[in-house]
Amino acid sequence: MRGKFGVFQSADEACEAAHGAFLQLSEKGVAGRNKVIKIVKDLCDTKAEEWGKLELDETKIGRLDHKIEKLKGQRGIPGTEFLNPYGLSGDHGITLEEYAPFGVIGAVTPSTHSIPTMACNIISMAAAGNAAVFNSHPGAYKCAVAATRVFNQAIHRELGIENLACIVEPPTLESFNAIAKNEYVKLLCVTGGPGVVKAAMASGKRAVCAGPGNPPVLVDGTSCLDNAAKCVVFGAAYDNNLLCIGEKEVFVLEPFFDKFMAALEKNGAYRLNSGQIEALAKAAFVFPPGQGAGCPHPVVNRDLVGKDPEVLAKAAGATIPRGTQLLIGETKADHLFVEEEQMMPFLPIVRVKSVEEGVAASKRAEHGYKHSAIIHSHDVSNMTAMARELETTLFIKNGSCLAGLGAGGEGYSNFSIATTTGEGICNPRTFTRVRRCVMVDKLRIF
Ligand code: NAD
Numbered sequence: 001m002r003g004k005f006g007v008f009q010s011a012d013e014a015c016e017a018a019h020g021a022f023l024q025l026s027e028k029g030v031a032g033r034n035k036v037i038k039i040v041k042d043l044c045d046t047k048a049e050e051w052g053k054l055e056l057d058e059t060k061i062g063r064l065d066h067k068i069e070k071l072k073g074q075r076g077i078p079g080t081e082f083l084n085p086y087g088l089s090g091d092h093g094i095t096l097e098e099y100a101p102f103g104v105i106g107a108v109t110p111s112t113h114s115i116p117t118m119a120c121n122i123i124s125m126a127a128a129g130n131a132a133v134f135n136s137h138p139g140a141y142k143c144a145v146a147a148t149r150v151f152n153q154a155i156h157r158e159l160g161i162e163n164l165a166c167i168v169e170p171p172t173l174e175s176f177n178a179i180a181k182n183e184y185v186k187l188l189c190v191t192g193g194p195g196v197v198k199a200a201m202a203s204g205k206r207a208v209c210a211g212p213g214n215p216p217v218l219v220d221g222t223s224c225l226d227n228a229a230k231c232v233v234f235g236a237a238y239d240n241n242l243l244c245i246g247e248k249e250v251f252v253l254e255p256f257f258d259k260f261m262a263a264l265e266k267n268g269a270y271r272l273n274s275g276q277i278e279a280l281a282k283a284a285f286v287f288p289p290g291q292g293a294g295c296p297h298p299v300v301n302r303d304l305v306g307k308d309p310e311v312l313a314k315a316a317g318a319t320i321p322r323g324t325q326l327l328i329g330e331t332k333a334d335h336l337f338v339e340e341e342q343m344m345p346f347l348p349i350v351r352v353k354s355v356e357e358g359v360a361a362s363k364r365a366e367h368g369y370k371h372s373a374i375i376h377s378h379d380v381s382n383m384t385a386m387a388r389e390l391e392t393t394l395f396i397k398n399g400s401c402l403a404g405l406g407a408g409g410e411g412y413s414n415f416s417i418a419t420t421t422g423e424g425i426c427n428p429r430t431f432t433r434v435r436r437c438v439m440v441d442k443l444r445i446f
Pocket of ligand 1: 108109110111112135136137138173176191192193195196199209210211212244341415416417418419
């Protein structure tokens with residue numbers, strides 16, 4: 001097993017090596033975990049430019065400035081401090097519930113943020129005392145392999161542990177199945193679209209599933225429209241709309257529609273006309289035969305996912321000013337751009353006649369993923385109505401989607417948001433087993 005620094009061609013070898021690393025980490029205590037966390041965070045910081053570029057060169061999706069930010073943002077991922085035990089003290093003595101590790105965790109990461117998801121998974125999993133084996137997206141694994149090697153080399157130098165975060169090269173469906181079946185793997189954590197969530201749930205192992213989203217925004221006109229527009233442009237343009245929490249469609253109350261569109265344009269958006277929107281939609285969605293019942297299901301055209309606004313504009317037949325952050329346009333509520341998680345910097349804006357209509361349309365567009373939703377409002381009743389109706393994991397008021405992950409709002413960050421299985425924004429506790437230790441009648445000091 002020597003000399004691999006976490007990179008394996010065989011999934012079973014990777015799992016076995018990770019198990020060995022888990023045992024080694026257990027010997028190093030909390031101090032060892034803290035060292036791992038510091039190493040991963042420091043490397044993400046110092047190598048942010050290099051790795052951001054590596055990931056963009058491989059995947060060709062997103063924006064370099066945001067790829068760099070996502071790596072530097074690993075500083076905000078919580079560590080061992082999240083594992084405060086729960087203590088009980090009473091007439092019958094003292095009981096402690098502790099957050100213990102699982103062992104080896106099998107993790108799947110998306111193409112949209114390959115190294116950042118892997119890094120925050122390592123931080124959270126190692127904080128809880130675990131080792132990990134990754135199956136990355138086939139279109140985003142080379143950068144993850146490079147980062148894995150560097151993480152493990154640094155961890156080895158400092159702690160003598162060589163394979164704490166392993167990765168299979170190249171990742172395949174077979175390697176995923178082998179990881180899921182391996183006896184050392186006690187838990188899965190998958191981050192991605194519906195396919196991988198389904199596969200993880202069907203594996204028979206317990207799975208933490210960070211699934212797809214299609215976050216709607218409701219603008220009811222009671223709050224500052226300029227702030228709403230600024231937040232929407234920032235969130236929807238971030239990494240060319242690759243974020244699962246990113247604003248994907250906006251519903252605006254009719255009387256405020258024109259003013260809101262103007263505010264979007266003022267804040268860096270470019271408005272497409274209806275002909276241009278339809279030209280873009282034609283290029284953005286494909287209808288592979290054999291999917292859907294009789295009527296083929298639309299699939300987002302991967303060639304346009306995460307591309308720059310200029311590329312989308314070309315497909316739409318529009319010429320846009322330099323520096324345009326986002327394309328926008330008016331559509332109906334049942335437009336493909338509203339219904340599908342497009343992950344590209346075109347944002348459909350829909351007029352609605354009432355808050356009730358806006359909430360209902362938001363709920364339809366969210367498809368029950370229970371992922372993220374956003375409202376711009378100063379009306380507490382409207383906020384409450386939308387939150388109750390959509391039941392999303394993240395519900396952000398008067399901020400961009402990123403405020404939901406601590407950028408501009410309170411809270412810690414993570415790139416795995418366990419929507420489908422309900423653990424919420426992943427943190428070290430997500431990757432623990434709760435174990436209770438009971439001392440009968442003694443140890444209470446009064
Ligand atoms: P994707 O579903 O194509 O791939 C995600 C990962 O799953 C990849 O590693 C892929 O190889 C793997 N995968 C896909 N189908 C699989 C199967 N049947 N068996 C085993 N592995 C499989 O998604 P993507 O384009 O890489 O990422 C975008 C999607 O991920 C969006 O739907 C987005 O909302 C979602 N996402 C969710 C979160 C979250 O925290 N909830 C975070 C990031 C991305």
